[in-house]
Amino acid sequence: MITSIGYGLVWMGILIIAIGVLGTYRFNNFYPRILAAALIDTMGNITVLIGVMLIKGLSFFTFKVGIILIIMMAINPLSTHSIARSAYFSGYKVRKEQE
Amino acid sequence: MISTLVVMILLIVAVTFRVFIGPTVWDRILGLNLVTTKLIMVIVLIAVMKGQSMLLDIAIVYAMLGFIGVTFLSIYIQNRGD
Numbered sequence: 001m002i003t004s005i006g007y008g009l010v011w012m013g014i015l016i017i018a019i020g021v022l023g024t025y026r027f028n029n030f031y032p033r034i035l036a037a038a039l040i041d042t043m044g045n046i047t048v049l050i051g052v053m054l055i056k057g058l059s060f061f062t063f064k065v066g067i068i069l070i071i072m073m074a075i076n077p078l079s080t081h082s083i084a085r086s087a088y089f090s091g092y093k094v095r096k097e098q099e
Numbered sequence: 100m101i102s103t104l105v106v107m108i109l110l111i112v113a114v115t116f117r118v119f120i121g122p123t124v125w126d127r128i129l130g131l132n133l134v135t136t137k138l139i140m141v142i143v144l145i146a147v148m149k150g151q152s153m154l155l156d157i158a159i160v161y162a163m164l165g166f167i168g169v170t171f172l173s174i175y176i177q178n179r180g181d
Contacts, residue, residue, distance in 0.1 A: 010144075014106055017137065021113050024133070030125060037129055041136055048140055052147055061146075064155040068143065071159060072136070075166045079132055086173035087125040 002054055009051030017044035029094060030087060038080035045072050100148040104141065111137050128172055135165035 023036030049069045053062050114137065117130035139158050146154035 010103060014103060014110075017140075018106075018110060021110050021133075024114065024117055024129075030123065033126070034129055037133055041133060045136060045140060049143065052143060055147060061152045061155070064152055064159075065143065068139070068155065068158055068162065071162050072139070075162060076136060079166050079169045080129075082170045082173045083125055083128050083132065086128075086177040087123075089177055090179075092123065092125070 002057075006051045006054030009054060010048055013044045013047030013049075013051060016040060016047060020044060030092060031084070031094065034080060034084050034087075038077060042073070042076045045076065100144065104144055104148070107137060107141050107144065111141070124176060125173075128169060128176075131172075132165070132169050135161070135169070139165075 017040070020036055020040030023040060024033055027033045027036065046069065049065055049072070053065050053069075056062050056065070111134055114130055114133045118127050118134070121127040121130060139162050142154060142158040142161065146152065146158070
């Protein structure tokens with residue numbers, strides 16, 4: 001039963017990551033694009049890793065996946081913030097109402 | 100488990116085009132960051148499929164190296180090459 005929930009969570013995470021990739025192509029400006037990349041990709045990664053932890057049960061494998069989960073939750077927003085900060089301080093202008 | 104791997108690799112190929120067609124240099128760095136995080140997911144899924152916990156060490160090291168690479172690349176561009 002728990003294994004089936006794990007497989008369902010893995011597929012849901014892959015669906016969330018696919019929505020993030022679609023949002024990367026859907027928006028035509030840089031800052032909405034980086035919003036889709038940061039928020040939705042982090043959410044998809046956390047969902048996939050929790051699904052993997054439910055599949056493997058309580059073992060040493062689950063402990064290592066938990067370490068990867070903590071590292072991803074810390075690192076992914078930090079690197080996205082670093083890219084956005086670099087774009088803002090380099091003088092990237094947002095063009096108004098481009099269709 | 101094979102089907103999840105196929106879907107993730109197709110998503111990586113879809114993101115890689117953002118690196119090629121990105122209008123600015125920050126779009127290209129953003130595409131590189133997305134490829135890195137998706138590749139970590141692929142390594143974790145391969146480790147689950149083979150049942151070896153040795154492959155997860157590679158995922159941890161790859162996550163840290165990708166973070167260092169993206170951060171220092173963006174700082175280098177922010178300082179305009181100093």
